[in-house]
Every structure is written in C-alpha cells, then in structure tokens.
Amino acid sequence: MVGIVVDGEPHEVPAGGNLLQSLLSLGLDLPYFCWHPALGSVGACRQCAVVQYRDENDVTGRVAMACMTPVAEGLRIGLKAPAAVEFRAGIIELLMTNHPHDCPVCEEGGECHLQDMTVMTGHTFRQYRGLKRTHRNQYLGPFINHEMNRCIACYRCVRFYRDYAGGDDLQVFASRNQVYFGRFEDGALENEFSGNLVEVCPTGVFTDRTFSAHFTRKWDLQTAPSVCVHCGVGCNTTPGERYGTLKRVINRYHGDLNGYFLCDRGRFGYGFVNCADRLTEPMLHGQPVTRAEGRARLRDVTFKGAIGIGSPRASLEANFALRELVGPENFYAGCADADYAMLDTIRRVLASWPVHSPSLREVEGADVVLVLGEDVGNTAPRLALAIRQATRNCMLAAAAELKIAPWQDAAVRELAQQVRGPLFVLATTGTRLDELAEVVVRRTPADIARLGFAIAHALEPAAPAVSGLSDEDRQHAESIAEALKRADNPLVVSGTGSGEPAIVEAAAQIACALSRRRKQPASVSFVVPECNSLGLMLLDPKRLGKALESAESGSVPAAIVLESDLFRSARTEAVESFLSRVGETVLLDHSPQATAHRAQIVLPVGTFAETEGTFVNGEGRAQRFFAAMSPRGAAMDSWRWLAEAHPRHDWQCLDEVTGACAAAIPVLARMVDAAPRADFRIDGLKIPRQTHRRSGRTAASAHIDIREPQPQDDTDSALAFTMEGDAFDAPAALRTYSWAPSWNSNGQSIAKFQDEVGGALRGGDPGVRLFEPVQRGAAPWFTEIPRAVAAEPGVWLTVPRYHVFGSEALSARAESVVERIPAPYVALHPSDLARLGHADSVELNWHGFREVLPVLADDTVVPGTIGVPVGLPGMPCGPCPRTLALRKAEPHGSGVST
C-alpha cells in the first residue's frame, strides 16, 4: 500500500496501480471513457483529468490524466481542484460538439456512460454553433446495431474487439474528427464476442439489435441474477423481462468467472425463451389437459415404477427431485454414453485427484497452456477468451522488467508486439485457438490421447509410457513436457468435445504428473457439454445406454424424461425402440424437440429465465439462478411437477429441495451456500426485481384490467416481483441489477459493488466451489492407452466439430442466432476429397441411415478422418458414429464407393 493525498485527505491505495483505478476503488467519482478495468489505460479521451501537485507547497499543480498516472507514495492530487473540474467539463463539451444528443430515441439512454459522465462534469450548455459531422452506418449482422454519429472516439471498441478478443473485422478508419469505427464493408461482425461491444462502448454506437426488436428502457426491465445455460462455463448473466417477453441478457460481473464479458451465444441465445412454439400446456397424447390432469398422470406413471432420465441442462434441484421420485437406482443421465464416460472421469478426477480446477481468473494467470483435444473457442467460448489473455502473460512479464505497468496497455502491446506465451494446441481438427498457438498438432483422437499420455510420461516416469509413437510425436511430447516443467503456472485444458474418453484421461494424467513434480496441485480445466453436466453426474446417475438396454428386455414400464431430447443422446433406432417398448413416456421440457413428439405425456416447464435452481459448471462451482419472469401458461419449475408427484415428500419451496439434495449427496453439501435462502430480507423486505424507476406499474396491464395487479408471489427466493426493497445492498448472489447513484450503465456501475475495481464483488463472488484439490493420496495412473488407429480403406474416422452458433441446441432456436448457423456439411482433408473425385456432396452411412450432405475441403482435417459438425440443424441427430462409410453423391443414381 502507498499513501496518497486526494483533495487534502490522506488515503491508502495498493501500490502499482494507476490513479484512476485507485480513486474509483476508494469509492470516489472521476469521469473516464477510454480506460476500462479489463482493457487498461491508453490516455486517449483525456476525461480523467486531475490536478497533480509536486509537493505540499505546490498550490497550482498541473493537469494530469489519472489513468496514466502511477500511484506512488506521497502523490498529491486534486480531484475537485477548479482547474481539473473546468478541464473535465471542457472535454465533455468537446466530445459533445458532434454528438447527436438523441438520447430520447437512443437505446443507450438510461444506461449510458456518456450521459452519466456528462451529468457528472456538469456540462449543460451548448456553445458550439457549427454543423455536426455525420457518418454512414453499417449493417453489422443480427446482433449489433451501428449508429456511428454517437461515437466519441474513445477507441474502446477496437481495443476490446481486436486487442482483447482477437477479432479482425472491426477497425478504425480515417483520422482527425472523421475517425470511423466499423467494418471495411457491411456484414456481420465475425468475432464471437461482438456482443460485448454493447457494454464496452460508452455510447449508443453499438447496441443490442435483438433488444431493439422489442425495446424497453433499462429501468422498465424486470431482472434477476442468472447463469448462462449455453455451455458448461457458467457465466453469470442478468436476463431482463417486460410484458412477458425476455428482452435481453447482459453480463453480470463475476470476479472469478466471466468478469466483464460474455460470448455471443450466451448473450443472444436467449431468443429460445420467446419462441412461439414453446411447450406451455400439459399434453396427453397430443391433447391439452389441465395441470391437475398432468400431475395425476405423472403420479400414475410413477406408481408403475418409472425410470427417470435426468438432464444436463436442468437444475440440480429438478434432477434431484426426479431421482427422489424414481429412486436412485432408476435414475439415468440424459446424455450420450461417451459423454457419460468422460464426465465420469472428470468427476472422479476433480473429487479425488491431486489436481486443481481453476477459475477463469486463474486461467488468465497461466503462463504455459496445453489444450488437449478440445476446440475450446467453440465449445466454451469464454474460457477461450481467458486462455487468450493467458498467452499475454509473457508480454506482461517482459514489460515488468522494463518497469512498464501491466495497465499501460498500449505500451505493453508495443513492447511485446506479436509475442505470445507458450500455448500448445493438440487437437483432432482445426480450433479457434490455433492462431495463438506456438505449436499446433493435429492427429486422430486416439493419437491425441497417446500424445497426451506420452507428455505425462515425459513429466513423470512413473506414469505409463506409450509405445510405438512416431519420432515427431515423441519430440512434441518431450518439448511440451519441458515447457510445462519450466512454467510457474502451467495449465492443462481438455474436455468432452473430442468424444474420446482417453483424451480426458490423458489430460488428467498430465495434470497429475505435473502435480507430482511440483508437489502441489496443478491446474486442469475440463470443458463439459452443458450448463449442468457436472451437476447431473454428481447425483450419480446410471448411463443412458443401460436404460435403453433394460428396455430391450421389457423391464421398463414407464420413463420420465427431464429436459432432454433422447434423440440427441443416442442412436435414432435405439431411441425409437426404447420409446416403443417403454409403456409410457412423460417428458418435462420447455421447448419442442424430437422426444416431445413421441412422449405420451408432456409437462411444460420454465426455462432458466422463468425458474430457479442450482447449476454446477465445469469448474465445479455451484451457482444459483433466479427467475426474471414467471413461466408461460401452465408451465412451472420441473422440480415442482416432480415434487408434487412424490408420494412422501412435501416440498413447498426450492430451499427445501436444495436442502434435501445437499443432505443426501455429500459432495453437494455446500450447494445451499450458493445464495442466501428465501427468507433473506433487508429491512424486512425482499430484494426487488424491478427498478426504483419502473414506469407503468399501475397502467401496464390496464387494457386488460384497470385494477393494479397483485404482485406475483415468489416463495422460492428472496427476490420479489416488485419495486419495493433495497437492490443496492443486496448480497452479490441476489443482486438483480447493477445501478448506483450517478452510474447508470451496467459495465461501469459495477465498480460500486466491487472490493476494488476489477476485483471480487463485495462480500465475495457468488457461488460455491465444490472441489478443492486432494493434497495427498496417490492417484492411480490411467493405464489403458489406446492403440494408434490404422487406416482402413473406405472407413472414415469421425471427428466432431463444433460451432459457437449451431452446436448448442437451445441457442440454435434463437432467431438472431439462426442467421449465424452454418448450413449442414461434413469436412474432409483436400487430399481425401481429391481421392473422392472432388465431390460437392457425399452420401454417408449414419447408423444405418443414408444421408447426403455437402462436403467442404478443409486442410485442418486430419487425413483419413471426416469432420462432422455437432448439432447443426439439418444434420443427422444423435452422437456421431465412430466411423462412417462414405461415397461421392451423384446427382442422379448410385454413388461411387471409395
């Protein structure tokens, strides 16, 4: 800590920071634009001016930019000094010379950082008489609006998009007061983090286009703390509702997890909630029935001795309620058997191996990263963004040697230029992170696993050796092991994406070998497929294949399927056969899907935006999400349907289910601490989901009934569907929106809720980590090393490929996302395609079905393998077979076999 003097008052601030960040961390207000806690300082906007004094005798001082001033012992500054106040007002006045002042029709209005800063500086009177310069706006795709006239040229957008997120199709053009921020031509912004521009841009240049389509002011939204459901990272979000529509999702800061940024799938995937074809009424054989009828049917089915198929995207509570209803012995996992096997490994490794599963903040601190067999950029985008930052640590280290502070963003980047820290990508096909990697090795899944085991052996001779490795791969293994040995903070990243269980085992093996060498737990991050994949596994389900097998013997009288589409988890004919053999099938879900068409009874449930519960992300962090709105029609929380059908349990509210689950499953004992209980109050009141400035409370539904509606009751949480109460002092897990006096924007106001700017949320970041590394205890090595696969003529090894947009089922239903989903295809190495006679499309044998799909040449595909995109609408569903027979599809008649 160092002592500084602000307006004559002494303060203690952490050494090494910049003055702006330190002042904000002290809770003081100082306007700024170009600085961003995650992007650092560049000194462009000149808004953060203070007066800096040489010593106590200096009374005039000089104007200095706080964001560019390192704090040092004895630093004396004036925040309120007239010269500083006048200068800051002058800067706003200059920025405003060209600003359109269209707040009333600007979608940023009410949560606009420029508005806030303008008010803060007190500039109110316009003296500039000239014409304003105007720009042409661009079409930037389905997610983002562009209104360049509002630009104040703070350069944050390009700094985020290019420098932070690695995008290259957003640029700054021209110079002087004509600088233009856009694309070289109209077109969708390609980077998968483009949505953050909405929050990074301090003005209304970039706004959320999906929000525009049904716009509502921030202050009219009803919001709740939530967790993203579109991958296993578990980013924190704030969904907002008005008039029964989910209007948008924005970032909810979490110091250890997503920080200030979400990926576009998480931000824009919410559209599925608003789809017109949502399941909203209980259905019996295709006919709507009452809730009571639905409940009665569920009870009947339970009496028959139903099995339950749990869901990797339903809450722990819903899954636990199902498990209780059918009995643990009849509880199965609603995911593919291959995923099950990998998740089982991950669960065991996290629970009982001496390895550490890092938070995203810890990932950002890694100095050597090895990615094994996972296209993180497409399966867990926010994790990939964290890895991207980790590759900069060597830059920061080099800068530190020259006494360049890490927040001196431009200086650090100029010093280090393109130099990146070691990132090794060993993958089964091209991945999003390849462009950052020092070494990229592409092999078949089995060979990637073998390489991984070889690295583990090179690190720790006690780990089993791999025989028959090529010289090249042996060298790769040696050199990667060397780099990992030298690292201070090595990190291994893997996951379930490859579909190859041995890859997950190999990654765990490497981490374990590292732990042994280092005599302290090494970090390994596993990407899991869905938002609660790991949570489901912690309930100890059986694998789905077992259920399908028992149905074959006719011993399954009925099945209750929770929020899953079985057709995505098993071969079509196996699911067909299962459904026809099982006496009766009940499906609880919110969106139509293939299983829904086959179930006799469909019970509608709420989505994440309408229900409450707990998810466990890939890190092993239990996080509570809350409803921003009430479910449509007769839909309700899955757990409630299931609890009501239970013959003995009399659970009335979520806390009881959460409590029962925590009591029954030791590893989940702490899930109750993920958020305060429903009886939490501040001054006797619940936390409001509506803002203090909400309009139309007595009029919004006056066209239906002029009496003010009773606020809907929420017995399951400490949140209320009202304006009354204190949202400002709510604990982080219950904070419904980020809003502070003078700070109306989401991204900036959050500073008022952090311990220090960019640090942890006050009172601790929400959620509970369920696993801490086992310090001792020798983990048994995995000894089953797969054999190299020899190529067989005419047989193609399938390799799953992922797309941020399309591979995840729920977001793929969102209207805006649909535009960004690639058309179905398969990919072959160009040499293989040439051997097939340069086909445009190929006919594949998919679990006995024939499918004809367009084929693309892609030189990142390993020869002999075929890249099969997962989950794209129009692709055959179900887990892909391990091998495929393939032939060129002729326009007419029969194909030519290869």
Added chain:
Amino acid sequence: MSGTATPLTQNVRLDGAAATLEQYRRTGGYRGLERALEELPPEAVQQEVKDAGLRGRGGAGFPTGVKWGLVPMGDDAGQKYLVVNADEMEPGTFKDRYLMERDPHQLIEGVAIAAYAVQASVAYVFLRGEYHLAAERLKRAMAEALDQSYLGSNICSSSFSLELHLHSSAGRYICGEETALLNSLEGKRATPRAKPPFPQISGLWGRPTVVNNVETLCNVPHILREGVAWYRALTASVDPGTKLFGASGRVRRPGLWELPMGTTIREIIEDHAGGMRDGYRLRGLLPGGASTDFLLPEHLDVPMEFDAVAKAGSRMGTGTMIVLDDRTCPVQMVLNLERFFAQESCGWCTPCRDGLPWTVRLLEDLVAGQGRAEDLEQLGRLCRLMGPGNTFCALAPGAAEPLQSALKHFLGDFERYLPRQSEVA
C-alpha cells in the same frame, strides 16, 4: 585547427546538384566515421556528442548525447534501431530537405556514426512523402556508401555492420512526431505512443530505438572529425554548433542560412533575409515554424538559442521563421495554420481532435463577420484545453501556440472582425 564556419553546408554546390561522394570525401567526409570505428568504443562516441553539447534540431532540443545514453548497451541488449526523422512537414520548414538534397552523404555518415554509438544494426530514414528529389539522391548516395563500405556489413573493415533503409511516408504531419512515426513505420495507424516508455527503451517493434532529426545527425560527422573543442568554438552561444536558420514571408530574400547558434533574429531577418520588402513592416514572426508562439519586433535582439527564445515566450522549434508583415491579417494567417493542424490531427485525443475543428469554425465565423464577442474567450479556452500536458502528444499544444500568442499580441485584429453592435441588432 581546420574546419569551416559552415560545416553543414560546406559542400553545397551552386548548380543545385548533390555533392558527390568525392566532393564529400575531399572536405573530410567519412573520416569522422572512420575515426569512430577505429579509435572509439561506442560509449566514447556518445560521450563526445554529449561533450559537444549538440541539442536536437527536430524541435524539442533534447541533448543528443544524453538521448543516446539512455539506450541499453552491452551484449545482451539485443536488436536496436536508429531512425532518422526526415518527415519535415512543419509549415515554413525546409531545412532537412536542403541537407538531404544537397549533401546526402553527410546524413548517411551521421546515421552510421549514431548507429555505431548506440550499436544499432538497422536504421531507417523516414522521409516525407513529397520529397522525391531527396529520395532519389539519398538512394543513390546509399548505394555508393554501400559500395564503399560506409554501410552494410563490416563497415570500413570494422566489426560493425549497418543496414540502412529508406521509407517514404504516406504523408501525415503527425508522422513527424517520433512515436507516431514508429507506429507508421510498423505499418500501424500513425497515432503517437505514450511516454514513458521512451523509444530508447521500447521503440520500433518494441526494441530500443533512437529517433533523431536529419539536421541533428548531420552535425555528428563534424564533431567526430574535428573534435569537441572545435565544435563548441563554432559559436559563442550557450548552444554549441551551427544551425540552418530560415525565413519565409515578405522579406527581401527568403531563404536558408547556416549560422552559429545564438545568431539574433535581427541579424537573420535584416542581414541575411535582407530586411522587409519595400512597403512592408515587420509585425511579428513565428521563430521556429508554424507551431511556435508569435514574437514581436521588440524581440528582434533575442538570440536564436533554445533558452533565450523560450524566455521571450516562444520556442526555437525548427529555427525556420515565418514572418508576418503589417499588410497580412494575423487572424487569416492563424486560420490558415489552424486549418492545417485540424486536418492533420491524428484523432486520438479529444482536445485536439474536437478542439481544432471548433477553433477553425470560430475563426471562420469571425472572418466571415459572424463572430461573437464571447468567441474570443472561447478561442482562449480552447487554447488552454489544448495546452501542454492536456493532450496526448505535442501536436495540439503546438497548434495552440500561434493562436494563443496572436490573441495576446493582435487582439485588436480579432476584435475588428466582430460585427458592430448596430449590425448585430
């Protein structure tokens, strides 16, 4: 003691052609380089230039030897660069062009010595885009120098090697600002960089880099050849050496002269430029190019030395003065300059990007008879917003200098444009 009183221009030919290599060598050319390579370790070269008291001729007057001394030396210092700032886009300034066109080898020798002194193995000349003739002559001289082993590997059979590249700018005034220049050279947008870190620590491609003005480097061969004492004796001024001083405007003989540092403004204007043209009286002058404050006739006896000009309220700048006569409107002159600066703003920081267009707008209104009394205050405020330290680089403070001083010295000329009360009503 040998040597001449005008070392920088001693080889200038009357026929306008470039001095040939033979000519250059005849007056001692490349002997400074040979001496440095043969006799002096790099640090000793730095020391000589320090002792000579050479200050940068690019505008800021930073002591050259001190600048070099900030470069990390030693075997593990890695790749380093020397960059010649030959952008020369300052309105009213044409001295570097003259040196490059007339005696290109002088610059090349200066580059080689400077590169040796900081142990840079690669050097660039960043040349103003319009300087075609200079480019041609430099290229030719560079080829000759390479051929004669004054450039390339193992220069003059020493262990020192230097690659020299010529880069013609795409043409922006801001490219002359040394850090914007580096960005531009790297192929990035020509916006300046924050200092610290200084280029000597993290410059071109993040490596230690020295940026020097053309004229600065042209002094170096003579210091190395003739010695520190000789150099310091070139003038009685506190600032050693000679300098190219220039005058443009309505003087009898606009031009450029190599004169000892410390020559008075009066001597430059009256003796060398031949005084004002008939019928014109001196009203004021910008002593160091467009981005310096006006001085007045009362300042004629100020010596052209860095500190003396500063004391008089302006800056030495490039030492090439623009003369304002009594029949030219200072307001129109300033408007013309501010248009230039507004056009050349890089667009990075607010006071400059948005302050200069407003400045231009106010001046335009004023000369169009649409000004308001409070506009003059507003112009003053804008100058203060663009003051030193308030902006990201020195372009805007430079742009404010002629305006703020004109407002001080020629306020009446501004007020004369204001519509009379009756007209306003």
